[in-house]
Amino acid sequence: MDLARQAQAGDESAFAEIVRRYSPRVFSVASRFFRQRSLVEEAAQEVFLKAFTQLGSFEGRGSIEGWLTRIATNTCLNMIRGAKRRPELTVSDLTDDEAQWLDQHSGGDGREQPSVENSVVATDLADRVLSVLSPEDQQTLLMIDGEDASIREVAEATGWSESKVKVRAFRARKKVREAMAKLLNRGDK
Amino acid sequence: MKDKHIIDVLDNTSIASLSESELSEVQTHARECVSCREAYEAARLTGVVLQSRAQTKIEPSPFFQTRVMAAWREQQAVESVPAMLRLWKSARALVSSMAVTTAALAALTFMLPAQTAPLTDQTASMLSEESVIMGSDDQVSYEQVLSTIYEDDDEAR
Numbered sequence A: 001m002d003l004a005r006q007a008q009a010g011d012e013s014a015f016a017e018i019v020r021r022y023s024p025r026v027f028s029v030a031s032r033f034f035r036q037r038s039l040v041e042e043a044a045q046e047v048f049l050k051a052f053t054q055l056g057s058f059e060g061r062g063s064i065e066g067w068l069t070r071i072a073t074n075t076c077l078n079m080i081r082g083a084k085r086r087p088e089l090t091v092s093d094l095t096d097d098e099a100q101w102l103d104q105h106s107g108g109d110g111r112e113q114p115s116v117e118n119s120v121v122a123t124d125l126a127d128r129v130l131s132v133l134s135p136e137d138q139q140t141l142l143m144i145d146g147e148d149a150s151i152r153e154v155a156e157a158t159g160w161s162e163s164k165v166k167v168r169a170f171r172a173r174k175k176v177r178e179a180m181a182k183l184l185n186r187g188d189k
Numbered sequence B: 001m002k003d004k005h006i007i008d009v010l011d012n013t014s015i016a017s018l019s020e021s022e023l024s025e026v027q028t029h030a031r032e033c034v035s036c037r038e039a040y041e042a043a044r045l046t047g048v049v050l051q052s053r054a055q056t057k058i059e060p061s062p063f064f065q066t067r068v069m070a071a072w073r074e075q076q077a078v079e080s081v082p083a084m085l086r087l088w089k090s091a092r093a094l095v096s097s098m099a100v101t102t103a104a105l106a107a108l109t110f111m112l113p114a115q116t117a118p119l120t121d122q123t124a125s126m127l128s129e130e131s132v133i134m135g136s137d138d139q140v141s142y143e144q145v146l147s148t149i150y151e152d153d154d155e156a157r
Helices: A002-008 A012-033 A037-053 A064-082 A096-105 A116-130 A135-146 A151-158 A162-184 B007-012 B020-032 B034-055 B064-080 B083-111 B121-126 B129-134 B142-156
Strands: none
Touching: A002 A012, A012 A037, A012 A064, A012 A135, A012 B064, A037 A064, A037 B064, A064 A135, A064 A151, A096 A116, A096 B034, A116 A135, A116 A162, A116 B034, A135 A151, A135 A162, A135 B034, A151 A162, A162 B007, A162 B034, B007 B020, B007 B034, B020 B034
């Protein structure tokens, strides 16, 4: 709170300390939405500049980190809404690596972890199936199913009610599962 | 759960968050039910790729803080300039061009010789005798004007 107050009073070193301390958190949030470093940095910079202008509205009830997380989430959602929508998921776009990954990993056990060398392909596949969702649903599902965040944590990060988060997660999970099933059944068509 | 389809379970929660016993029940059912097997497989792989995606984090570069502080200083500098000065800076070009135009028009009006148009007959006839006499340089009273006019009328008779 003191740091926030000092920064609000125009103390440059206090603002620099906020940036230093919380940029890993802001980058982590922005990384959910973007994979390109330039976009993540652009979003993170906007978050801190916006945070500085809104320091007056920070009343110190919650943590600075929580407050910045919410600003970061909203900033990234706005950036994505303004960007061009990705084309609809098509099986024919599947790269050889992605097809091979799916073949290799089908029929495994329940809680498999992808190997490091395959993580780029798995991440590409994740982006492919997530593209069927709205940015809000993508963020919800990534937090809950990807990062093991609780419903409450998502509600705090987004400002939505817990019931809204539950509904979004259910709907998103169903859509993404169907999209993945479509990719898995590509040979049957 | 043996006779109950598991699709709702799969959509309600991630496979990673199922307990061992729940997972075992889901897998048992999936082995026996074709449609649920497909759904389970899709949900399982979705969980794997989402966890992989969530691990893809970009760390701040060493220059990030410097970049943000530079942008912050720039923003501060803009905000510290008084509003009227900022308004002047943005409107300076417009105001200057308006002033030059006005000066040019004034110069054209006062510097060039005035062109007086000759009076037409119609304009001349509109001038009354009274205004001609009153407009003369001599100091004359209104009575003198009237007497001058009526003397002329009397002479004419």
